[in-house]
Structures are given as C-alpha cells and as structure tokens.
Amino acid sequence: MEFDFLVPLDAEILDYIQGLSTQHLGSKIVLHTNDSAPDLDQINIAIIGVLDNRGDRNAKTTVNLSHVRKELYGMFPGNWKASIADLGDVLAGNSKEDTYFAVRKITSSLIKKKIIPIVIGGSQDMTYALYRAYDDLEQMVNLVSIDSKFDFGKENDAITSDSFLTKIIIDEPNNLFNFCNIGYQTYYNSQEEIDLIEKLFFDAYRLGEVSNNISISEPVFRDADLVSVDLRAIKSSDSGNFIDFNPNGFNGKEICSLSRYAGISDKVSSFGIFNHNNSKQEAVIISQICWYFIEGYHYRSNEYPFGSREKYLKYIVPLEEEDLVFYKSDKTDRWWIEIPFVVSSHNKLKKSTLLPCSYEEYLAACNQEMPERWWKAQRKNIL
Structure with a gap:
C-alpha cells in the first residue's frame, strides 16, 4: 500500500547522495529507488515529499524538493540509532482530493507500523490529509500548528492552505480533541477567530509569548499527535523566503527548538512541513527543521502515557x-x-x-x- 502512491527518488538526488562521504546523513538512510524499496519493518522514520501546492492560491511554481533533499542529506547526523528512509514523492493527483487520499493512505499505514512520517512540501491543506489518516486508527487527535494564522475559512469554501482548520473541525468523523496554535500574529487573525478559539476551548500562543519563553510550548507538544509547520511562520530574514515577505515570525533558532520539542515528544506520530516556496534559500531552514525533529526523536524517554x-x-x-x-x-x-x-x-x-x-x-x-x-x-x- 505505501509504495502504490509514491514515486522513487530521481537520478539527480541519487547521484548527489552517491558523491557524499560515508559520514553524511545521505549515506546512512535507506532510499526508495527504481530498483529497490525500503523494508519498512526495519524503519523508524520515513521522509515523504508531496508535490501538490494547489491549496495555496498564491503559489507561482510547482513543488520541487531537490534543494531540500540535498541540504538535508549533505548534513552530518547526530549520535542517531533510528533507521531513516526516504520513500520518495507523492505526485499531484487529478484533483486535490486525489492527493489527500494518497497522503492519507500512506501516512495511516506508516503510523500503524509505528513509523513516524515526516511530510515535506505542498500547501498546508495537506494537514487535513494527515489528520484524516487517524480515522483508520480510531483515536482522538491533538493537532498543533506552528503558524501565524489560525486558517479558518467559511464552512462551504473549498479547502485551501488558509482554511483547512474549518474542515477539520466540522467534517465527520470528528476525531479532533484539541487544537493548539503556536506563534499566531494578532493582525493576521480577526477578533472573531480569536474568540472562536476561546469558545472551543482550544489553545493559542502569540508569537511574542513563545519568543519570550519558548519552553511554555513544550507541554503542548508533549500532548500532540500531529504537528504541522507553516514555513510562513518564520521571518523572511531567517527563512530566506522573500517571495512571501514576512518581517516578523520565529527566527531560525526558535523554529528548530520547536521542532526538537515535537521530536522529543513521546506522543507525536506525524510531522508536516508545508508552504515551501521552492527556493534554494528556504531549503536550508527546512533541512534544519527536519534535522532537529530527528534529533529530538532520539531523546524520547517513553514516559506517560507509555510509562507508569x-x-x-x-x-x-x-x-x-x-x-x-x-x-x-x-x-x-x-x-x-x-x-x-x-x-x-x-x-x-x-x-x-x-x-x-x-x-x-x-x-x-x-x-x-x-x-x-x-x-x-x-x-x-x-x-
């Protein structure tokens, strides 16, 4: 099932990895190629690309993750023991719904196997597909979104990167137990939206709150199942995204700290990074976010609810x-x-x-x- 919707890594990436030393991360991961597919029974973390950004109405180019993979695999790993695989890419389907279906099926199957998917690329409405993956697990879901906006929309609007949360809240089956936004900026959110977060007993932390004391977000991640990162929550001077200019947002150190909190959480079972603008500059911060998530994973302590x-x-x-x-x-x-x-x-x-x-x-x-x-x-x- 996992590989039915996945395209193997292309020759450009494979050639790049082949030129790395044995100490680089790229030489230590298992790759999905035309000749072979990873044995998932031996994998702890799976990297998946999603090449569909139709949910972003302002997207000007198609998704290309070559720069991200080169940056990530050109890094050196920490003292890591987990087996990591790159399963390749999910191509854009005939419709967005087709892509959602593929992402849902892949991630659901991986989570059942106790493999953590790291989903990169595409517009942030792919968070909806990750959320729906938990339908098959028959569990309530705690969703954490690192985002400058809440991403509410009108009930009958088509799902987009700016409105997917509404679909998550109202669509059946409703498995959402809690939602938490980390890093919202008030001027990007109406007062009605802020009031709705309170009314639903959801949690939200302003950018300034978290920047002043980043440790306040750690308990939030400890109770999360799914973490979604909107790259536009990072200020442009640190992300390299000057296409969608953001003067304010998390800096590079802060977003990597948040990613590490997500990785170290015993409960987080899926992680998504979305709204990539396909630039070589932004690929640097994406690769570091991934690196710190994997680093955090290696310091999991298996405490409550797994311990006593x-x-x-x-x-x-x-x-x-x-x-x-x-x-x-x-x-x-x-x-x-x-x-x-x-x-x-x-x-x-x-x-x-x-x-x-x-x-x-x-x-x-x-x-x-x-x-x-x-x-x-x-x-x-x-x-």
Whole structure:
C-alpha cells in the first residue's frame, strides 16, 4: 500500500547522495529507488515529499524538493540509532482530493507500523490529509500548528492552505480533541477567530509569548499527535523566503527548538512541513527543521502515557475549589497535572488522566491560581 502512491527518488538526488562521504546523513538512510524499496519493518522514520501546492492560491511554481533533499542529506547526523528512509514523492493527483487520499493512505499505514512520517512540501491543506489518516486508527487527535494564522475559512469554501482548520473541525468523523496554535500574529487573525478559539476551548500562543519563553510550548507538544509547520511562520530574514515577505515570525533558532520539542515528544506520530516556496534559500531552514525533529526523536524517554505514573513524585496542592494533583518525572523533571473525568454518568464512575504541564503552572497553583490548562480540559469533559 505505501509504495502504490509514491514515486522513487530521481537520478539527480541519487547521484548527489552517491558523491557524499560515508559520514553524511545521505549515506546512512535507506532510499526508495527504481530498483529497490525500503523494508519498512526495519524503519523508524520515513521522509515523504508531496508535490501538490494547489491549496495555496498564491503559489507561482510547482513543488520541487531537490534543494531540500540535498541540504538535508549533505548534513552530518547526530549520535542517531533510528533507521531513516526516504520513500520518495507523492505526485499531484487529478484533483486535490486525489492527493489527500494518497497522503492519507500512506501516512495511516506508516503510523500503524509505528513509523513516524515526516511530510515535506505542498500547501498546508495537506494537514487535513494527515489528520484524516487517524480515522483508520480510531483515536482522538491533538493537532498543533506552528503558524501565524489560525486558517479558518467559511464552512462551504473549498479547502485551501488558509482554511483547512474549518474542515477539520466540522467534517465527520470528528476525531479532533484539541487544537493548539503556536506563534499566531494578532493582525493576521480577526477578533472573531480569536474568540472562536476561546469558545472551543482550544489553545493559542502569540508569537511574542513563545519568543519570550519558548519552553511554555513544550507541554503542548508533549500532548500532540500531529504537528504541522507553516514555513510562513518564520521571518523572511531567517527563512530566506522573500517571495512571501514576512518581517516578523520565529527566527531560525526558535523554529528548530520547536521542532526538537515535537521530536522529543513521546506522543507525536506525524510531522508536516508545508508552504515551501521552492527556493534554494528556504531549503536550508527546512533541512534544519527536519534535522532537529530527528534529533529530538532520539531523546524520547517513553514516559506517560507509555510509562507508569507510579514512579513519579506526587504533589497535592489544595485550592479553594478542590485539590490539584501534580506529578513530576524523576527521569526528565517534566511535569503533569491530573485531570479527573467521568467514565459513566450512570454510575458516577470517575477516573483520571495526566495532562502535560510546566513547573511554572505548578508554582502558580501553589499561589492559589487555577491553571488555565486544567480549566479548559475540564470544560471539554475529557474523554
């Protein structure tokens, strides 16, 4: 199934990789060529190109990922043990829906095999296809978007890179549990959109908030399944994108830190980088975003929900409304807050789950401040 929709790497890339030393990343990955396909049973991370940017109404050229691959494979890897494969490209289908179908089927099959797809290229509406991949897994999805905009559109509008979130929210089956935007810029979003984020109990962090303290985003990634990066969230002086000029946005160091947070999250199972303008300059930052995601993956600690809370330090903070229970990992010093929920309203059976949080939120609770993260989770009637 995975290779039915994928075109092998072309001769130009293969020749480039052949000219690299054995120490370069390109010499250490498994390639999908005309002669052979990777054994997916041996792969942990799969790189996939999507050559369809019809969702971007301002796109002036077709997608070309040659520069990205050359930049990425010309780098040196860290002390990595995971097996990485480049599965090639998904070509633009007869319609956008055809491309969505191919991306959905490929990524769904990979996620089932515990392989993390890194999807590069194409317009950001491909996030919708990645989200729909989780339909086959029958699970709720937490989506994190690194973007200067929320990407809401009108209900009956065609899906585009600027409106895909509306489709994710309203289309059935509705598997979206939480959405979080990181890096929005207020002047690009109407007040109605900002109010809607609040009304739906979603999360959003302004660019300035994250730039001033990037660690506030770490708990968000720890609870994410799917992470989508809009390259226009990076300022042009750091991205090299002077076609769509952005004077403000994340700098190169910040976007790589966010990518590393996504990689280090035990829960993130798919990662997308979209709205590439096909320039050689922007290929540099894309390759570094990929590199840091893979680097983060190698520092995963397999903590909650994969480990047991029994090994954590437990802190109970009494507030006027109720007692809050925090847990701290003695392995990584990361924090969680306990969220009670009702399993059955008939017999009042209650359980609890852990929600990632920060040390600062624990300190705020000690000062009798109810964490907003806890409040929103309660309002959603978790699980």
